[in-house]
Amino acid sequence: xxxxxxxxxxxxxxxxxxxxxxxxxxxxxxxxxxxxxxxxxxxxxxxxxxxxxxxxxxxxxxxxxxxxxxxxxxxxxxxxxxxxxxxxxxxxxxxxxxxxxxxxxxxxxxxxxxxxxxxxxxxxxxxxxxxxxxxxxxxxxxxxxxxxxxxxxxxxxxxxxxxxxxxxxxxx
Amino acid sequence: xxxxxxxxxxxxxxxxxxxxxxxxxxxxxxxxxxxxxxxxxxxxxxxxxxxxxxxxxxxxxxxxxxxxxxxxxxxxxxxxxxxxxxxxxxxxxxxxxxxxxxxxxxxxxxxxxxxxxxxxxxxxxxxxxxxxxxxxxxxxxxxxxxxxxxxxxxxxxxxxxxxxxxxxxxxxxxxxxxxxxxxxxxxxxxxxxxxxxxxxxxxxxxxxxxxxxxxxxxxxxxxxxxxxxxxxxxxxxxxxxxxxxxxxxxxxxxxxxxxxxxxxxxxxxxxxxxxxxxxxxxxxxxxxxxxxxxxxxxxxxxxxxxxxxxxxxxxxxxxxxxxxxxxxxxxxxxxxxxxxxxxxxxxxxxxxxxxxxxxxxxxxxxxxxxxxxxxxxxxxxxxxxxxxxxxxxxxxxxxxxxxxxxxxxxxxxxxxxxxxxxxxxxxxxxxxxxxxxxxxxxxxxxxxxxxxxxxxxxxxxxxxxxxxxxxxxxxxxxxxxxxxxxxxxxxxxxxxxxxxxxxxxxxxxxxxxxxxxxxxxxxxxxxxxxxxxxxxxxxxxxxxxxxxxxxxxxxxxxxxxxxxxxxxxxxxxxxxxxxxxxxxxxxxxxxxxxxxxxxxxxxxxxxxxxxxxxxxxxxxxxxxxxxxxxxxxxxxxxxxxxxxxxxxxxxxxxxxxxxxxxxxxxxxxxxxxxxxxxxxxxxxxxxxxxxxxxxxxxxxxxxxxxxxxxxxxxxxxxxxxxx
Numbered sequence: 101x102x103x104x105x106x107x108x109x110x111x112x113x114x115x116x117x118x119x120x121x122x123x124x125x126x127x128x129x130x131x132x133x134x135x136x137x138x139x140x141x142x143x144x145x146x147x148x149x150x151x152x153x154x155x156x157x158x159x160x161x162x163x164x165x166x167x168x169x170x171x172x173x174x175x176x177x178x179x180x181x182x183x184x185x186x187x188x189x190x191x192x193x194x195x196x197x198x199x200x201x202x203x204x205x206x207x208x209x210x211x212x213x214x215x216x217x218x219x220x221x222x223x224x225x226x227x228x229x230x231x232x233x234x235x236x237x238x239x240x241x242x243x244x245x246x247x248x249x250x251x252x253x254x255x256x257x258x259x260x261x262x263x264x265x266x267x268x269x270x271x272x
Numbered sequence: 273x274x275x276x277x278x279x280x281x282x283x284x285x286x287x288x289x290x291x292x293x294x295x296x297x298x299x300x301x302x303x304x305x306x307x308x309x310x311x312x313x314x315x316x317x318x319x320x321x322x323x324x325x326x327x328x329x330x331x332x333x334x335x336x337x338x339x340x341x342x343x344x345x346x347x348x349x350x351x352x353x354x355x356x357x358x359x360x361x362x363x364x365x366x367x368x369x370x371x372x373x374x375x376x377x378x379x380x381x382x383x384x385x386x387x388x389x390x391x392x393x394x395x396x397x398x399x400x401x402x403x404x405x406x407x408x409x410x411x412x413x414x415x416x417x418x419x420x421x422x423x424x425x426x427x428x429x430x431x432x433x434x435x436x437x438x439x440x441x442x443x444x445x446x447x448x449x450x451x452x453x454x455x456x457x458x459x460x461x462x463x464x465x466x467x468x469x470x471x472x473x474x475x476x477x478x479x480x481x482x483x484x485x486x487x488x489x490x491x492x493x494x495x496x497x498x499x500x501x502x503x504x505x506x507x508x509x510x511x512x513x514x515x516x517x518x519x520x521x522x523x524x525x526x527x528x529x530x531x532x533x534x535x536x537x538x539x540x541x542x543x544x545x546x547x548x549x550x551x552x553x554x555x556x557x558x559x560x561x562x563x564x565x566x567x568x569x570x571x572x573x574x575x576x577x578x579x580x581x582x583x584x585x586x587x588x589x590x591x592x593x594x595x596x597x598x599x600x601x602x603x604x605x606x607x608x609x610x611x612x613x614x615x616x617x618x619x620x621x622x623x624x625x626x627x628x629x630x631x632x633x634x635x636x637x638x639x640x641x642x643x644x645x646x647x648x649x650x651x652x653x654x655x656x657x658x659x660x661x662x663x664x665x666x667x668x669x670x671x672x673x674x675x676x677x678x679x680x681x682x683x684x685x686x687x688x689x690x691x692x693x694x695x696x697x698x699x700x701x702x703x704x705x706x707x708x709x710x711x712x713x714x715x716x717x718x719x720x721x722x723x724x725x726x727x728x729x730x731x732x733x734x735x736x737x738x739x740x741x742x743x744x745x746x747x748x749x750x751x752x753x754x755x756x757x758x759x760x761x762x763x764x765x766x767x768x769x770x771x772x773x774x775x776x777x778x779x780x781x782x783x784x785x786x787x788x789x790x791x792x793x794x795x796x797x798x799x800x801x802x803x804x805x806x807x808x809x810x811x812x813x814x815x816x817x818x819x820x821x822x823x824x825x826x827x828x829x830x831x832x833x834x835x836x837x838x839x840x841x842x843x844x845x846x847x848x849x850x851x852x853x854x855x856x857x858x859x860x861x862x863x864x865x866x867x868x869x870x871x872x873x874x875x876x877x878x879x880x881x882x883x884x885x886x887x888x889x890x891x892x893x894x895x896x897x898x899x900x901x902x903x904x905x906x907x908x909x910x911x912x913x914x915x916x917x918x919x920x921x922x923x924x925x926x927x928x929x930x931x932x933x934x935x936x937x938x939x940x941x942x943x944x945x946x947x948x949x950x951x952x953x954x955x956x957x958x959x960x961x962x963x964x965x966x967x968x969x970x971x972x973x974x975x976x977x978x979x980x981x982x983x984x985x986x987x988x989x990x991x992x993x994x995x
Contacts, residue, residue: 122852123851123852126851126852126855126869127869129869130855130867130868130869130870131311131867131869131870133867133870134311134314134315134318134867134870135314137711137712139865140713142713144712149303149307150307150310150311151311152307153303153304153307153308154307154308154310154311154870157304158300158301158304159300160296160300161299161303200304201297201300201301205297206297206298206301208294209293209294209295209297209298210294210298212290212291212294213291213294213295213298229287229291229294229295229298230295230298230299233287233291233292233295233296234292234293234295234296234299235296235299235300236299237299237302241302241303241306244306244808245302247807247808248807248808248809265809266301266302266305267301
């Protein structure tokens with residue numbers, strides 16, 4: 101019988117069926133393998149965010165940093181070992197942490213920024229919001245988003261279309 | 273405090289709390305979207321590379337099959353083993369150079385020929401003529417190709433293995449990576465960066481040929497510039513400058529198709545020319561440039577002294593007297609095989625000495641030597657076992673007690689060696705330099721992925737560079753998304769110059785320039801069929817779709833084996849098994865090390881109970897128009913080994929007519945299938961042979977025959993019908 105106990109708390113976690121956990125482990129392992137270039141059960145720490153997100157989670161950058169801090173070596177090597185990643189990631193999935201944000205909320209978020217309700221945004225204003233507020237985008241992230249979001253003829257972002265692109269039905 | 277109605281920026285210019293929350297949400301979503309794209313991009317790469325390298329491993333097996341044919345195949349319509357060794361061995365016409373030169377000069381080029389004409393010694397007019405002609409899709413006449421190769425051969429003979437260059441004050445040297453027959457990329461480089469000249473020196477770092485359709489044109493241009501500017505144009509040998517690789521990866525076929533009369537002679541000459549290409553180039557004693565990489569055994573002094581000319585192919589192991597070797601055969605696969613000649617198998621990895629099998633006796637009389645080995649060649653099958661990804665421990669030169677494993681189709685031959693002779697050490701030096709790949713962790717391990725060379729870590733790089741007082745290693749050999757990549761703390765640069773290598777939009781190409789201060793500057797480009805730039809999403813989708821198709825073809829080609837294994841789990845015949853079971857089966861049958869669970873949604877359907885409907889693997893792909901008499905089992909084998917068969921048929925077809933005799937076909941096929949361990953009825957082969965002789969004249973058109981064994985993607989067909 102396995103019990104997941106969160107370090108630092110005295111609350112015992114519920115018992116998860118062995119079969120479920122085993123399936124989960126394999127899913128996690130498979131996603132991890134995609135980035136395990138050396139085939140030695142380690143990945144570059146910079147890929148952890150991608151792996152976690154590809155497993156269906158929506159962490160913020162801050163949450164991601166916390167996770168990494170938990171799974172890093174005592175003396176960070178720049179690599180994360182699978183043995184450390186697996187238990188933490190399993191817990192995240194079993195506890196449904198970093199839940200997905202519903203798509204309609206995403207559309208609402210754009211509408212919030214579109215003060216005049218024109219149905220579109222200027223690239224400049226979106227850039228200002230996303231590179232200065234919240235968990236700011238890097239210049240590279242901003243440029244990449246603009247290249248996908250901006251209508252090249254009108255130089256505007258028709259966010260409804262863009263939301264559809266971002267929320268395309270994923271097989272996972 | 274803002275009120276709920278307005279989300280506009282407050283008077284002070286700070287966005288409201290709601291707006292900030294909106295921004296955070298968008299950022300969160302976007303990062304997740306990008307992560308999804310990234311993982312798709314990654315596994316797409318994994319798929320392409322796995323299939324590519326699996327193909328290269330098959331190449332080793334094909335090579336040993338040739339040797340087996342030489343040993344065991346005495347009469348093929350009176351042609352004997354000569355027809356194989358004729359192409360595999362370096363049987364360059366043993367006449368003097370003068371005689372050959374005369375012979376070429378005497379070739380008559382008809383007046384009707386409208387292509388470019390060359391005059392030797394070459395001038396700028398000739399290179400310009402060639403460039404414009406190739407832009408117009410013209411072909412250079414065989415006479416000029418032979419003359420060009422002949423001159424190149426003479427020139428390269430006087431070159432050392434390692435070329436030392438110095439960057440003078442005014443000039444930058446441009447270094448380009450793999451081109452693989454992509455003429456458009458070469459022309460684009462010349463357009464952006466200028467033609468080679470005294471003011472504009474170039475180094476081309478190998479892999480000029482194979483895969484792309486204009487390999488011979490690239491070779492012609494590069495060699496022409498080489499002869500024109502011998503001090504300012506430099507070529508390194510790549511692992512594809514190798515006649516056995518060319519048999520598999522398209523260059524041989526390209527030459528034989530474009531040069532019906534002189535093709536074979538051109539190929540013979542090329543074999544020699546390739547082996548004369550220098551192995552390495554060094555700039556200012558500071559920058560080492562080689563095609564693949566290095567190993568912990570790389571020794572630049574030794575490398576400078578080897579007889580590079582003797583290593584015609586990395587896949588033909590050096591000749592070795594077999595008197596002092598003991599051969600035992602072990603079997604790595606559980607497949608049944610009708611191999612009566614072979615002793616009963618010993619288990620994989622067990623180093624046992626056995627009495628000589630008949631295999632040895634025959635091998636020792638052959639002129640080929642695939643049964644010898646070097647420690648840098650590893651067995652692909654053994655490494656693809658249960659935990660396929662753990663690289664075996666670092667290679668070391670074998671001591672008398674050591675046994676080495678050599679792939680031999682689906683078995684492993686173990687050899688005990690007293691000591692590797694100089695030839696083998698030389699061979700190994702060259703193979704390491706042409707085939708190795710860098711890895712991020714320290715150490716040096718055999719490159720089991722490719723079947724040759726090593727994975728070398730940053731410590732190996734550091735040690736070698738330091739030993740020779742160098743600061744940088746520039747290499748190619750691996751396709752990179754951006755056309756270039758740095759690793760080993762900036763001490764290693766990978767430069768790759770074939771854009772869209774896997775698929776339209778899959779990657780950029782790049783070249784690097786070095787001035788006297790030796791600081792690299794990178795230039796990227798991408799040849800494009802369309803003028804509009806694709807977004808990341810579009811590029812990922814196109815490449816992904818292509819990769820998945822290739823994977824589906826593999827599944828299809830192993831259909832019966834897969835179904836048999838699936839059904840073992842599906843006792844109640846429900847048509848469903850768990851994801852876990854599905855992944856296990858696919859991994860073990862295909863032996864491709866891929867993240868199958870992550871790929872699962874793209875390859876197979878889930879039932880409502882969460883289990884996999886395994887037959888849906890094969891839904892989108894079906895047979896072309898196979899020959900009716902061919903049983904499904906046989907058909908599947910044909911799909912799988914189509915490429916190999918094509919190569920063999922092309923060899924047998926000496927006059928390039930596209931036809932071989934029924935008898936040749938039967939005998940070849942029998943030998944091939946028995947060696948593969950495929951259980952094929954003699955009658956089935958006879959029926960097949962008779963049925964493909966459509967006009968009953970005793971010969972078959974093997975191209976037509978092979979065409980029947982293409983796979984068809986159903987979605988493509990639908991699109992074509994609608995479009």
